């Protein structure tokens with residue numbers, strides 16, 4: 499295994515931060531896949547709006563997963579975004595397969611967005627003292643996701 503010569507954090511801190519970032523990474527990769535599934539299988543009223551809105555969220559989620567993975571590499575720990583690892587370790591609720599009406603899709607997507615945000619906030623709280631740069635990165639990913647949650651769940655009213 500290759501290790502970088504220069505570490506920003508101590509090995510113990512790097513490993514602890516990386517453990518959190520890895521959890522957030524698999525959730526974000528999983529979330530992007532779930533949202534794409536929702537994008538393909540949504541049907542019914544306001545189809546086009548929801549279909550397009552999901553792609554906007556996916557763009558932010560994919561960018562976020564890339565940033566988290568690259569932060570891990572920066573800290574000297576290889577990120578693991580392999581499909582098998584994502585499927586075994588992401589804790590997000592699994593998404594139902596099959597065409598689904600917009601109200602059910604909106605509700606399911608809102609629930610999964612909140613699960614992802616809750617995980618991000620948990621890591622944000624725990625990383626604050628060890629690595630404020632990683633903390634800041636997760637905050638910058640959570641903020642637009644929280645705005646997306648607002649825009650998704652506003653359609654439930």
Ligand SMILES: [Fe+2]
Nearest residue numbers: 537538549553
């Ligand atoms: Fe598409």
